[in-house]
Amino acid sequence: MEHITLLLAIVIVTALVFDFTNGFHDTANAMATTISTGALKPKTAVAMSAVLNLVGAFLSVEVAKTISGGIINENGLRTEVIFAALVGAILWNLLTWLLGLPSSSSHALFGGLIGAAVMSMGWSSVNGGTVVTKVLLPAVAAPIVAGLAAMLATRLTYRISRKTDQKATAKGYRAGQIASAGLVSLAHGTNDAQKTMGIITLALITGGVIAPDADPPLWVIVSAGTAIALGTYLGGWRIIRTMGKGLTDLAPQQGFAAQTSAATAILASSHIGFSLSTTQVCSGAVMGSGLGRKGGVVRWSTATRMFVAWGLTLPAAGLVGAGAEFLTKQGPWGVGLTAALLVAGSGVIWKLSRRDSIDHTNVTADETGSAAAPAAEPAGVVTTAIAAVTPPPVGTLITGESEDVKATIPAPAPADPARPAGATL
Template identity: 45%
Template structure:
């Protein structure tokens, strides 16, 4: 059913766009809050580097497409329900200015939709545990620790410098770190949407392999190319048009920005200065790029939030507004199960409309 596939692709790109403005604050909040750049300039810069980062590798996309459930349990309705569940949670948290994770909302949405379709046992819980839940805990800890260590080293380096010199140098460094963090954000977050679009295309190929539409048969590059890797496992490459469309949607969404979340990330957790902003963004970049290289879909929101806390703690523990941090932590914990439940309900509703089509 080509019309349903097109609907899924459009909804996926809308999700990617929402992800852009929902998570754009991750990359630019500290830059704007410290006065290094205006909001307009920051979102433009973040959009450009998000686009470049989004076309950097596809390891995360391949995991999302094939690592969460077997293809036999997935059709277009399942993918659509997953996207709707994740999008609903994203919009709720964006509206209230809560920096939750779009990544885990999407993964929760996939798990909930697959479970509604074929039972909870159809979800690859081992993969989710090892490559989603474990990094969910570890990555913020690493980001926090690196930011704290960077700040300790920075304090030692600048201890004899004049405050004005330190501030000017820090502002320049933070401009660079904002670009690298935006790049890393695109390299991980945009790939998740690439993965779910590839998942939809794989499901379509599986169900309609004997009677593909003529235009698809004439343009095989539209569909994922399948091959066996060195471990003997069948893998599907992400089509180039999927990469470019997701990169564009993410960049456009980023340029819209997210003022509500910027206020939380850049001031309510801890009112940072340019040097601390540089430390937080550099730490987040290191963690996210490492995860992207390994094909692990981590939360950029978790990383930068924890890094901001680490930079704040370097001054004094009481400098961090722990009440706000606890509210963010609660949102993190609730994201996976609630997005899964919403997607579960969406699948039931969509089945009533579309039936068993794919």
């Protein structure tokens, strides 16, 4: 066994940086609906999600095995290829975070890895069958399945609760949302933290530090779980706003249905080793819950932007990964230049994000910065009192609490004796 070299150490640190970006990029998957419906305060929500992501990282290594020994042929793989792949994935994650688009961190990683490997060793280095069966097919099927499940679950919850007290029902579903959000966070840890574990394990195998087909070492599991938990706690507020308010307006019943459906799909995929995009699953579930409520709508303009980002993720990250690998092939100076470009690009994106800062204080506001209105209840649910038909007496002070409007009804003007009744101006 060889010792960890400087290059390998750089790759491990870069992989943990990717894991960190994965955490704050995907916080919205678990907590956007919980925050948007008011079930949890924003900081409390991300703290809970961070802890459960860390716990979930220890529950399984099946997805890590898929990445470390499935997508790319290990024979002839250079450590620099993995570094180049991570550069492509990190930059795409940061760019989509800046735009507030919930794209897939998983596909960014796969795209970067495929692009870098093809640049280094040609198309024969990619296991096409594994990519199709364990990446592309789940990418298409998972959001559809989760969306349909969430739509049916939403209709069922409203049907069950239509004759119950609406205030008590909403409170109960908020409690259910907290539990289901915790389940999604746990599922996210079992799926997404393992992707970084798989990358680090692949780098260790490439560097000769551990044997091929080895499981991730314990220190890899701990470090990957910690990195994604820290990123989750930081909170990807820009994407949380899009998921919680941009796609549809959610009531607690819908949030509960969406999160439960998403968690079920993610946990099932982790069990069988599918490297699922939790972002696509949760986004599909949110849209399904929006369509499942009577009168609910999906903002298809936002959804279309999101679909475009999904389609661009693999090729865009692949192109950046290929470009980074072209530089690293030039030698140590190429590796240094690639690292410098990564730092510079990340700094520019962060600087741009400060122009329109979004954090826990304004994450539930709409695009104009004002607090967004809660989702309307379905038809048949009485949510406002009906005012009396009889007009108030002259001189009564009328106040509008929600609009802070105060006005006194004036007395009618005296009739003009010079104008006949019924005459028009």
